[in-house]
Amino acid sequence: MPVDILPIERRHIAGFREVLDSVARERRYLAFTEAPPMPQVRRFVLGNLRSAAPQFVAVDEGRVVGWCDISPKTREALRHSGILGMGVAATHRGTGVGARLLAATLEAAFASGLTRVELTVLADNAAAIALYRRFGFETEGLCRDYLLLDGRAQDAMIMAKLK
Ligand SMILES: CC(C)(COP(=O)(O)OP(=O)(O)OC[C@H]1O[C@@H](n2cnc3c(N)ncnc32)[C@H](O)[C@@H]1OP(=O)(O)O)[C@@H](O)C(=O)NCCC(=O)NCCS
Numbered sequence: 001m002p003v004d005i006l007p008i009e010r011r012h013i014a015g016f017r018e019v020l021d022s023v024a025r026e027r028r029y030l031a032f033t034e035a036p037p038m039p040q041v042r043r044f045v046l047g048n049l050r051s052a053a054p055q056f057v058a059v060d061e062g063r064v065v066g067w068c069d070i071s072p073k074t075r076e077a078l079r080h081s082g083i084l085g086m087g088v089a090a091t092h093r094g095t096g097v098g099a100r101l102l103a104a105t106l107e108a109a110f111a112s113g114l115t116r117v118e119l120t121v122l123a124d125n126a127a128a129i130a131l132y133r134r135f136g137f138e139t140e141g142l143c144r145d146y147l148l149l150d151g152r153a154q155d156a157m158i159m160a161k162l163k
Helices: 010-024 038-051 097-111 126-134
Strands: 004-007 055-060 063-072 081-088 116-122 138-149 152-162
Touching: 004 097, 010 038, 010 055, 010 063, 010 081, 038 063, 055 097, 063 097, 081 097, 097 126, 116 126, 116 138, 126 152
Parallel strands: 081 116
Antiparallel strands: 004 055, 055 063, 063 081, 116 152, 138 152
8 A cells, every 4th residue: 555645634633643752752853752742733733724834644554654744934024934844654764755745745835825944953864854955955054952862962954945
């Protein structure tokens, strides 16, 4: 069965939280160390649905195995730009799911009128950085000691892509 890339719907909320939780608990890639509580995740997704903010999920036989979302900023002067977050379950990495999620979400973001998409990625996350570069993201800056986890400080890069 192929993995489907779908705009998120209410029925995906619990699965989205589960895959976010599993990636967060790896403690290697995200600023989350676990998923936020369900009500918070539900509010986030329902807010995205209401505002038509781009959020896609990868679904394998009913199980959510990845996500990508772009949250538009709210202030008038910043509304042309959005912040991207994504992840793929460890079981499904390296099979093209991340690239498909990113392609779908970027296309929706630019179609909706956004002209700038930015993200923060840990400086040693080679897979994610390669993926973002492949899609035309450029490095704009380095955040020193951005994250401090398990006694280790890690730098992060700000990357962005303009339409
Ligand atoms: C980063 C991530 C989303 C990529 O998703 P994926 O499904 O594994 O990636 P894909 O299989 O679609 O690969 C797409 C591209 O990513 C890059 N890539 C993926 N895995 C890689 C690896 N292990 N090493 C180097 N580049 C890699 C390559 O550019 C690849 O393109 P190619 O196949 O033409 O070489 C996934 O590894 C992940 O979820 N990591 C943990 C969470 C995370 O880092 N989220 C992003 C936080 S900013």
